[in-house]
Amino acid sequence: MRVAVVVYPGFDELDAVAPYEVLRTAAVAGANLETVLVSRDRAARVAGAHGLIVEPQGTLESGSFDVVIVPGGGWNDRAAAGAYSEARRGELPAALRELHEAGATLASVCTGAMLVSAAGLSRGRPSTTHQLALEELREAGSEVIDARVVDDGDLVSCGGVTAGIDLALWLVERSWGTELAEVVARTIEHERRGPVWTRERSRHD
Amino acid sequence: MRVAVVVYPGFDELDAVAPYEVLRTAAVAGANLETVLVSRDRAARVAGAHGLIVEPQGTLESGSFDVVIVPGGGWNDRAAAGAYSEARRGELPAALRELHEAGATLASVCTGAMLVSAAGLSRGRPSTTHQLALEELREAGSEVIDARVVDDGDLVSCGGVTAGIDLALWLVERSWGTELAEVVARTIEHERRGPVWTRERSRHD
Numbered sequence: 150m151r152v153a154v155v156v157y158p159g160f161d162e163l164d165a166v167a168p169y170e171v172l173r174t175a176a177v178a179g180a181n182l183e184t185v186l187v188s189r190d191r192a193a194r195v196a197g198a199h200g201l202i203v204e205p206q207g208t209l210e211s212g213s214f215d216v217v218i219v220p221g222g223g224w225n226d227r228a229a230a231g232a233y234s235e236a237r238r239g240e241l242p243a244a245l246r247e248l249h250e251a252g253a254t255l256a257s258v259c260t261g262a263m264l265v266s267a268a269g270l271s272r273g274r275p276s277t278t279h280q281l282a283l284e285e286l287r288e289a290g291s292e293v294i295d296a297r298v299v300d301d302g303d304l305v306s307c308g309g310v311t312a313g314i315d316l317a318l319w320l321v322e323r324s325w326g327t328e329l330a331e332v333v334a335r336t337i338e339h340e341r342r343g344p345v346w347t348r349e350r351s352r353h354d
Numbered sequence: 355m356r357v358a359v360v361v362y363p364g365f366d367e368l369d370a371v372a373p374y375e376v377l378r379t380a381a382v383a384g385a386n387l388e389t390v391l392v393s394r395d396r397a398a399r400v401a402g403a404h405g406l407i408v409e410p411q412g413t414l415e416s417g418s419f420d421v422v423i424v425p426g427g428g429w430n431d432r433a434a435a436g437a438y439s440e441a442r443r444g445e446l447p448a449a450l451r452e453l454h455e456a457g458a459t460l461a462s463v464c465t466g467a468m469l470v471s472a473a474g475l476s477r478g479r480p481s482t483t484h485q486l487a488l489e490e491l492r493e494a495g496s497e498v499i500d501a502r503v504v505d506d507g508d509l510v511s512c513g514g515v516t517a518g519i520d521l522a523l524w525l526v527e528r529s530w531g532t533e534l535a536e537v538v539a540r541t542i543e544h545e546r547r548g549p550v551w552t553r554e555r556s557r558h559d
Contacts, residue, residue, distance in 0.1 A: 161375075162371050162374070162375050163371060163372060163375040163542065166367050166368060166371040166372075166406065167368060167371075167372070169367070169404065169406065170366075170367050170368045170404055170406075170515075173404040173405070174404070186406060194409060199374065199375055199378040199379070200378070200411070201371065201374065201375075201391060201408060202408060202409040202411075203406060203407065203408055203409075204399060204407040204408075204409070206405070206407075279543070280540075280543065308543045309541070309542060309543035310375075310541070310542035310543055310544070311519065311542050311543055311544040312543050314516065335485075336514070336515070337368065337514060337515035337516050338484070338485065338513045338514035338515055338516055338517050339515070339516040340547065342545065
């Protein structure tokens with residue numbers, strides 16, 4: 150499985166780095182999984198919302214990805230660089246739409262969900278986002294679910310910032326099982342938090 | 355308050371980025387606090403244990419710091435680059451000792467505690483580290499405490515990886531109060547985990 154964590158100017162650092170580390174740790178623990186940090190363009194360096202500068206390891210267009218992790222950042226404060234700005238520009242949402250059409254699962258962290266929404270992909274679909282953006286996500290036509298992680302198959306989303314840890318652990322669990330996810334959680338000394346919503350589980354409610 | 359998050363080849367990415375983001379978020383929420391990512395030497399780029407490349411914003415020698423956050427990484431697996439290698443080389447521990455002598459509080463995350471130990475600073479002092487390094491920390495002469503965060507004044511330490519979130523929130527709480535720490539925790543949608551050990555609290559046990 151190939152996973153891209155996409156970064157763009159003003160991305161929230163922890164939204165991106167937490168899933169990146171969880172997935173890289175899962176690979177060390179035995180998951181057949183490659184995780185790379187990518188930018189949409191060929192930017193050699195990308196500055197996050199809190200000023201951290203990272204160097205992407207590739208581009209979103211450079212390969213085929215099974216899963217694309219979409220961090221948020223700069224949405225709630227309408228930052229000049231960030232998810233809000235990217236949603237208005239439209240190029241990143243268009244790229245996400247293409248990846249989704251090509252078969253990739255999109256997994257958004259925090260207000261990364263608003264980029265998936267801007268791509269027109271979450272209308273009528275269950276999803277979630279940072280607490281301060283839930284109303285906007287609902288107004289944009291998504292069926293907002295009260296859960297920390299929402300798995301709707303090819304669209305996965307979660308709450309704000311640290312929920313990205315639980316989203317990544319869920320991605321590990323759904324592909325490699327609970328035991329491996331627990332190994333990773335113990336390694337990073339994280340107590341997993343839910344609930345994780347899935348269509349299957351909601352049918353049993 | 356000036357805080358340095360020190361990175362070195364093979365540092366654990368989440369150990370460093372999580373406290374960095376918590377402290378930057380606290381500044382936005384009102385704490386009079388400046389947080390910078392620094393390297394010990396003048397490295398323009400530093401690769402972490404999981405391959406993430408970051409660009410430091412300064413050097414450890416470039417200013418006076420009230421608090422120095424020391425991430426771990428690559429200790430338990432004796433990685434060629436990481437905390438184990440840095441402890442053997444000795445330059446980073448020496449720099450930490452100088453900073454401590456100059457009045458800085460050292461706050462270690464995960465096996466960053468082994469670098470503080472290598473600096474000779476935690477002998478006879480309460481501290482903690484990643485679960486897999488606890489025995490080594492004890493053998494090195496530290497009084498290992500069973501707590502997620504251990505605050506011994508000018509030496510603060512915590513458990514593995516995600517414990518760095520709780521350590522940084524504790525640093526916010528001890529300087530600016532519980533309310534601001536809770537604001538930050540809510541912003542990043544984190545449920546704080548303890549216990550936090552302090553000398554004051556241990557006297558009341």
